[in-house]
Amino acid sequence: MTKTLAVLAAALLLAGCGTAPASTRATKSGGTLVLGENGQEPPCLDPHGNSSSDGPVTTVPVADSLVWFDADGTIQPWLADSWKISDDGLKYTFKLRQGVKFHDGAVWNAEALKVNFEHMKDPATKSPLAAAYIAPYKDAKVVDDHTLEVRLSSPYAPFLDILAQGYLGMISPKQIKEAPQSICEHPIGSGPFIFDKWTKGQSVTYHRNPDYNWGPKSAKHTGPAYLEKLEIRFLTEDATRYNALAAGEVHAIDFTPPQNVEDVKANPDLGFLSVVRPGHPMAFWLNTSRAPFDDVKVRQALLAAVDRESIIKGISFGQYQVAQGFVTTSTPGYAKGLAGTIAHDPAKASKLLDEAGWMEKDKDGIRLKNGKRLTAYFPIAANFPAQRMQIAVQTQAAARKIGLDIQIQTPPEQELTDRNVKGDYDLTSGLWATNTPDVLWIQYSSKNITTDKRRGQNVARLSDPRLDDLLERARESAEPAELYNQAQARLLELAPAIPFYDDPRPVSYQKKVRDLAFTPAYPSPYFYDTWLDE
Structure with missing residues (x-):
């Protein structure tokens, strides 16, 4: 672990707990979790094409990342099994995980990764974030089906760190090549949840990917997600969002209004998570x-x-x-x-x-x-x-x-x-x-x-x-x-x-929500291990 990663890991731990407590009871599969978001609805659901703070919440369920930034600050394998970095820092050789498929049946391979890098950097994507993050990316060469050699124009120490963020999640190469204009409205990834519908101004819904078996190695389980369905509901008004939680209309709320934090902490039926975002x-x-x-x-x-x-x-x-x-x-x-x-x-x-x-x-x-x-x-x-x-x-x-x-x-x-x-x-x-x-x-x-x-x-x-x-x-x-x-x-x-x-990321939730967590790379609710104890 590098010194900077160690500092971040310590900061996250000091800033607040990153995972809702697990139950002593056995995990349960099924149910629909509803999260009330703060209304900063992304203008586009393409992870490469937005920079909204709600962006990862809406895209991480769909799009896996190349690597996982663990809670202790280390970079762990995910869609990449391993990697080597040249001594001059200009070449990264990624060995990719096998057996991964996108929701449209496209295969995850070296060509898919290359297509994603090119999509991030393509001016037509109008990327406000991903393109800046990978600005040193020069080109890539497919060595074999599951090996990609990436060349940078200059050494870039944070390269692996930023590849763990949801904004650089992987999208189907088939969709990028054949229908790039559709990604904003209907992203197709390889994640634990499959996109269903975006009702603008109201919600985004997803259902469980039954074939999913390639979660990050630090996850608490393998195989498909526990939740059958997931709904991200946009609730702009602070009072509306908090009242929806208190009334049981939603299971959790993101960006808990500061005026309600002490009430949440005092409520035995509610839990609270918070980190200061780096x-x-x-x-x-x-x-x-x-x-x-x-x-x-x-x-x-x-x-x-x-x-x-x-x-x-x-x-x-x-x-x-x-x-x-x-x-x-x-x-x-x-x-x-x-x-x-x-x-x-x-x-x-x-x-x-x-x-x-x-x-x-x-x-x-x-x-x-x-x-x-x-x-x-x-x-x-x-x-x-x-x-x-x-x-x-x-x-x-x-x-x-x-x-x-x-x-x-x-x-x-x-x-x-x-x-x-x-x-x-x-x-x-x-x-x-x-x-x-x-x-x-x-x-x-x-x-x-x-x-x-x-x-x-x-x-x-x-x-x-x-x-x-x-x-x-x-x-x-x-x-x-x-x-x-x-x-x-x-x-x-x-x-x-x-x-x-x-800026803090305070999340409040009903106690029946178990193993709700933040993605450490970019503190944002993550639902792969989450289940409902009801």
């Missing part, structure tokens, strides 16, 4: 490519003006951890020595704006320079989560106190999408959960700024040669800790975002 904290990114946030002093001023601790304590009922930097505290490579660097200091914020030339103020108290108001535009979706809206409003109020006018906008969905692609915004929000510190490359490398050819995740549109160099060297290094420490320190100087909180 990766990038929930943040408001600042568009560094245009005014006013092209000026680092303006960015630093806004960061200093916002009382993040007070805001997060209030909106989360004390349940969330305030972010200490640009990766969460559960992320491998988190720079502990930088904790506490971001301070709430309105006086410093005002001084920075003075230094940036925003000296005058209009009758409303908004700063002026050369007759122009200090204004920033924050376009958000109409269904923006309530907690984030509270953060946005309080950030807007803090900014106004130092003379910065943040205008929150709610354009139509298509306009919002177009503006995001074009970079026509000053603030945007989100987080990025992943099991490697390479999240910093994904979020802040200048290579990941969206272009006409590729959709990148550097929504801050940050371009800093010093940071680029640190991140490129870190992702190629076998021992990248010091490089990632320097990168995190540099980001604190550059202030391309306001990091608010380390």
Whole structure:
């Protein structure tokens, strides 16, 4: 186990239990488990084509991964039996598991893996995540039916780690070749559950794969899943989701509302699981490519003006951890020595704006320079989560106190999408959960700024040669800790975002739900070993 994997394993254990308790009674087969999701419905069910936090919940039942990231941080075989890595880190030779079939009868083999890699990287897939993760992938050669040789353009230490994530699950090569346009609506994988139906805005349903016998080796059983059916129900409103659990209308809920966590813990009929997701904290990114946030002093001023601790304590009922930097505290490579660097200091914020030339103020108290108001535009979706809206409003109020006018906008969905692609915004929000510190490359490398050819995740549109160099060297290094420490320190100087909180994944469930677990690679409910004790 590498040092970074060991850190992540420890962090997951400290953050909360990862599996619902088993029953002393014998396991039972059958039944339908209903999970209430938080309403962040993926726009596409192709695991390679989405980045929604609900994505793995909806696709992992269908699509197995090449390898399994175990709870102790080691990489275990799954659809790959074994692998060898060349000394220069540029070649991975995978020996694949035999006897695996996709739900449409297609055979799992070296050609299937190659087709999946090409699909992830194909611009037509419009992958917001998988393509970034496998950006170093160059090409692959089929050695024999069950051996694939993969070549990278540069060494990439997290390669196996990210291949364990549900976003890089395997899809039928037949579907990719013959009907790629159908994957978003009806993904065909090799997983323990077979896709049935997606009723948009309501639910996704699945039934058990009776032929399944190739689960990860760390699983508690072999053969088909215990559950006969699985339903993922989208329940947007926090109160609706919690009340559905309390009333027994659903067996479990994902993203338990923070105001209900203590009630769940006090209820003898309910159980609770939670982990802090590794990766990038929930943040408001600042568009560094245009005014006013092209000026680092303006960015630093806004960061200093916002009382993040007070805001997060209030909106989360004390349940969330305030972010200490640009990766969460559960992320491998988190720079502990930088904790506490971001301070709430309105006086410093005002001084920075003075230094940036925003000296005058209009009758409303908004700063002026050369007759122009200090204004920033924050376009958000109409269904923006309530907690984030509270953060946005309080950030807007803090900014106004130092003379910065943040205008929150709610354009139509298509306009919002177009503006995001074009970079026509000053603030945007989100987080990025992943099991490697390479999240910093994904979020802040200048290579990941969206272009006409590729959709990148550097929504801050940050371009800093010093940071680029640190991140490129870190992702190629076998021992990248010091490089990632320097990168995190540099980001604190550059202030391309306001990091608010380390995002938890709190799941509540009825006690009759047994062996519900998280996938360690990307903390998300996993149902292969789950059964109903009723």
